[in-house]
Amino acid sequence: MTNAVLAANIRISAEFSKRDAQAGCPFFRCPPYRILYAPSSLSMTFLDQIEPLKQSALVELSAALDLASLEQARVNYLGSNGKFTGLMKQLGALSKEEKPAAGKAINIAKVELEKALAERRTVLELKASLPKDPTDFTLPGRRRPLGKLHPLTQVTEDIVRSFRKIGFVVADGPEVEDEYHCFDALNTPADHPARDTQDTFYLQNPQANAQPSMLLRTHTSSVQIRVMKKQQPPVRIIVPGRVYRRDNADATHNPTFHQVEGLYVDRNVTVGDLKGTVQFVFEDLMGSGTRIRFRPHYFSYTEPSFEIDFSSTLTRKMGKEWLEIAGCGMVHPQVFENVGYDPEIWTGWAFGFGIERIAMIRYGINDIRLFYENDVRFLRQF
Numbered sequence: 482m483t484n485a486v487l488a489a490n491i492r493i494s495a496e497f498s499k500r501d502a503q504a505g506c507p508f509f510r511c512p513p514y515r516i517l518y519a520p521s522s523l524s525m526t527f528l529d530q531i532e533p534l535k536q537s538a539l540v541e542l543s544a545a546l547d548l549a550s551l552e553q554a555r556v557n558y559l560g561s562n563g564k565f566t567g568l569m570k571q572l573g574a575l576s577k578e579e580k581p582a583a584g585k586a587i588n589i590a591k592v593e594l595e596k597a598l599a600e601r602r603t604v605l606e607l608k609a610s611l612p613k614d615p616t617d618f619t620l621p622g623r624r625r626p627l628g629k630l631h632p633l634t635q636v637t638e639d640i641v642r643s644f645r646k647i648g649f650v651v652a653d654g655p656e657v658e659d660e661y662h663c664f665d666a667l668n669t670p671a672d673h674p675a676r677d678t679q680d681t682f683y684l685q686n687p688q689a690n691a692q693p694s695m696l697l698r699t700h701t702s703s704v705q706i707r708v709m710k711k712q713q714p715p716v717r718i719i720v721p722g723r724v725y726r727r728d729n730a731d732a733t734h735n736p737t738f739h740q741v742e743g744l745y746v747d748r749n750v751t752v753g754d755l756k757g758t759v760q761f762v763f764e765d766l767m768g769s770g771t772r773i774r775f776r777p778h779y780f781s782y783t784e785p786s787f788e789i790d791f792s793s794t795l796t797r798k799m800g801k802e803w804l805e806i807a808g809c810g811m812v813h814p815q816v817f818e819n820v821g822y823d824p825e826i827w828t829g830w831a832f833g834f835g836i837e838r839i840a841m842i843r844y845g846i847n848d849i850r851l852f853y854e855n856d857v858r859f860l861r862q863f
């Protein structure tokens with residue numbers, strides 16, 4: 482087609498578009514812009530290729546029954562060697578005048594294809610996510626196995642429950658403790674072996690010899706100090722919690738274990754109150770018929786101090802009449818001075834015992850390490 486014909490076409494087109502703007506052109510049976518944008522035989526070919534190619538792409542996209550065949554259809558048309566991409570590459574060969582219209586048309590078609598691809602992908606992705614087999618609603622429900630509390634947690638809760646019955650409340654303190662609360666305030670002298678780095682886990686301080694030295698608490702007794710420093714008597718607390726010692730693990734030792742501390746401070750508190758309380762709690766925990774006895778002992782924060790043994794059907798099962806179970810005593814006057822209580826007015830007792838030991842006796846467990854291995858065959862038994 483020559484430039485003259487092209488010019489004539491444009492003129493015709495302009496006239497028709499004026500006259501038949503709404504109705505379209507009856508003579509050419511197409512809207513006038515088709516003529517306007519069809520200036521040469523090459524571009525006729527190019528433009529004419531778009532629609533059929535688009536149509537066959539649309540057919541193939543909508544015929545894809547799964548994501549893999551959809552991807553194949555995409556590669557066939559829109560991949561770097563795809564048919565549609567191939568057509569787009571031909572744009573470069575068109576003349577300067579032809580390019581804008583051809584580019585516009587092919588871009589419109591490309592947008593349409595990409596939209597159809599995305600829509601089909603959404604549908605197929607949903608289909609892929611649905612279960613393949615139909616649900617059988619008549620099947621019996623799946624049972625979820627119930628979890629259980631760890632035996633140490635169960636024992637701790639029982640101990641707390643017993644003490645709550647006689648008016649004790651639970652107190653708490655930090656596991657990373659300073660030497661003052663763990664030892665000094667408890668009247669434990671600097672040369673006491675419990676303060677030795679061989680016995681205790683000290684934390685490294687970036688500044689050498691910085692005060693106070695921090696350590697993992699070796700007992701829950703440190704919480705006595707924290708509570709008494711915060712409140713005036715009467716005090717009636719128990720403190721279940723984790724403690725640390727530099728022990729090698731064996732059947733009866735572990736570097737981490739648990740204790741319960743007890744503290745009772747009021748006017749006229751006596752060893753008789755201590756004995757009565759311990760008797761009540763151990764009977765509650767270990768069954769009626771449980772007996773206790775006190776043996777003289779030494780702790781730096783109590784005076785007098787005792788060790789508590791108990792006897793029950795459980796100890797007899799383990800081949801022993803008496804088993805040592807706790808340490809206790811009357812709070813040392815120096816400890817009261819350290820927290821600002823007047824030892825002339827207040828008296829009190831304290832005790833501490835290991836939770837693992839109680840659990841081992843109660844359930845007949847012969848190795849403390851079983852508590853920490855989290856073997857469900859062990860845990861299921863409680």
Ligand code: DAH
Nearest residue numbers: 700783808809810831832833
């Ligand atoms: N703190 C001691 C320990 O870890 C146990 C203990 C003994 C606690 C006597 C007390 C006490 O409160 O009075 O072995």
